[in-house]
Amino acid sequence: MTFFGVILGLGLGTLLAIGDLYGGRVLSIIIKFYVEFFRGSPLIIQLFIFYYSIPNLLGILIDNHTVGLIVFTLNSAAYQKGYIKGAMESVFEDQMTAALSLGLSKAQSIRHVVLPQAMRVVIPAWSNEFASMAKSTAALLVIAVPELTSNLKAIASWTWRVLETYSFGALIYLIWISVVMKILDIIYNKVKIPEIEITA
Amino acid sequence: MADTVLECRNLWKIYGKITAVKDVSLEVKEGDIKLVFGPSGSGKSTLARCLAMLTTPTKGEVILTGENLTRSGVDLNKARARIGFVFQHIWLFHHLTALGNVELGLRQVLKLPKEEARERALQALREVKMEGWAEHYPAQMSGGQQQRVGIARALAMNPEIIILDEPTSSLDPELTGEVVDTLRDLAQKGTTMLVISHEMTFAREVADEMIFIDEGAIIERGPPELFFTNPTSERARRFMARLIKRTRRE
Ligand SMILES: Nc1ncnc2c1ncn2[C@@H]1O[C@H](COP(=O)(O)OP(=O)(O)OP(=O)(O)O)[C@@H](O)[C@H]1O
Ligand SMILES: [Mg+2]
Numbered sequence: 483m484t485f486f487g488v489i490l491g492l493g494l495g496t497l498l499a500i501g502d503l504y505g506g507r508v509l510s511i512i513i514k515f516y517v518e519f520f521r522g523s524p525l526i527i528q529l530f531i532f533y534y535s536i537p538n539l540l541g542i543l544i545d546n547h548t549v550g551l552i553v554f555t556l557n558s559a560a561y562q563k564g565y566i567k568g569a570m571e572s573v574f575e576d577q578m579t580a581a582l583s584l585g586l587s588k589a590q591s592i593r594h595v596v597l598p599q600a601m602r603v604v605i606p607a608w609s610n611e612f613a614s615m616a617k618s619t620a621a622l623l624v625i626a627v628p629e630l631t632s633n634l635k636a637i638a639s640w641t642w643r644v645l646e647t648y649s650f651g652a653l654i655y656l657i658w659i660s661v662v663m664k665i666l667d668i669i670y671n672k673v674k675i676p677e678i679e680i681t682a
Numbered sequence: 683m684a685d686t687v688l689e690c691r692n693l694w695k696i697y698g699k700i701t702a703v704k705d706v707s708l709e710v711k712e713g714d715i716k717l718v719f720g721p722s723g724s725g726k727s728t729l730a731r732c733l734a735m736l737t738t739p740t741k742g743e744v745i746l747t748g749e750n751l752t753r754s755g756v757d758l759n760k761a762r763a764r765i766g767f768v769f770q771h772i773w774l775f776h777h778l779t780a781l782g783n784v785e786l787g788l789r790q791v792l793k794l795p796k797e798e799a800r801e802r803a804l805q806a807l808r809e810v811k812m813e814g815w816a817e818h819y820p821a822q823m824s825g826g827q828q829q830r831v832g833i834a835r836a837l838a839m840n841p842e843i844i845i846l847d848e849p850t851s852s853l854d855p856e857l858t859g860e861v862v863d864t865l866r867d868l869a870q871k872g873t874t875m876l877v878i879s880h881e882m883t884f885a886r887e888v889a890d891e892m893i894f895i896d897e898g899a900i901i902e903r904g905p906p907e908l909f910f911t912n913p914t915s916e917r918a919r920r921f922m923a924r925l926i927k928r929t930r931r932e
Contacts, residue, residue, distance in 0.1 A: 494907050542865070576769075576771065576773050577773065577775060577776075579736055579769075579773070580769060580773040580774075580775065581775070581786075582736060582759075582762060583734060583736060583762055583765075583766075583767035583769075583836075584786065584787035584791060584836075584839060585759050585760065585761075585762045585763025585764075585787060585791040585839070586759065586762065586786070586787065586790055586791055587759045589789075590790050594786060594790060595775055595786075599775075599776060599777050602776070602777065606790075
């Protein structure tokens, strides 16, 4: 869940960053509202809103998992948009100009020059994103998606071994987060441009 | 008479309160080498970028072989592909090798097939004597080598004119020589160029016309001999005196 949320969030976040930077004023304002909403309100509230109001509004039934994934994606995208935009802005005004000078279109410049470099800058920020998303999966409890915390709760209430069960849970979180961090580290070192140390 | 490749008429660029380019008109003919110079902040880079339509002029016209680029509806990407540009601060693509830098425009803009793009990119690198560095990344090269790749990147597109914005000013003095040599080679081949530079020895050797700019406007223009012997304007006279003194010291 965390994993897919962050990956989908990356895709959406990238689009948002591009829209904000190059899409004109109106789009930029809309994106700003979107980001404010998802960054400014607690994840639990967002889950509630989507879980209870979307089926009513649209008249469709969606299962818990889908709601969870949608909200995670939207939420993660709001954060990642910030990192990606920052990365694109910081280094890439000049890179964009150089690409345009060759006759590349704006879209081509973004695709072949700006994004490949922005992604490399963003990877360290991703680690944080994964860690915080993994922790917030606990919020899914409220719409009863059987994520780790809720499983633990059930186990704890069966076994009455509350402390052990939750310690075990914490351990699993820890392992999961460090595995993801390690993978990101490997990806980062793999795509890193030789001789350039990127600090984000 | 040779044909006019690139010209501007009554060009202005205004940033808020700053007038960076002030009513500049000039014309570069096929095979011409124009050398633009002037004090720091006088608007040289801005003029160069307007000519390449990398920024939109506030007023005036830019005309590339008869086509008015300042009209609306012009495909600027196509026009930019026909104008080579070499940047003051080099600006290679950091994530691509020398070869990748040169190939990008050939593949994405000219849509050449892989093999052909590679051949042509290697040829361009050869012309700037960087073919041995094809697989290296910018960060692994010296500034002079990077700038030569920058020149190859522009050259490979086979542009009708190359605009070079102070190609040696961000380099250590001992590295400027190799880049100036590359420029000399280009001049020898009859490349149409507008060069912003304060390399006065180079200017005297190759320029057909020198253009002195101050506070955004053309103050004086003429053959190098005019500037080296007896500039008319007081400002050009003083600036030349300073430049020549500096050249002697080096
Ligand atoms: N994007 C911009 N926004 C605002 N002002 C600008 C911008 N670009 C240039 N200027 C201003 O326009 C003037 C001319 O700048 P420009 O870079 O063209 O000078 P230059 O002759 O190339 O100087 P240098 O020799 O230092 O490269 C300067 O006062 C500069 O501050
Ligand atoms: Mg400049």
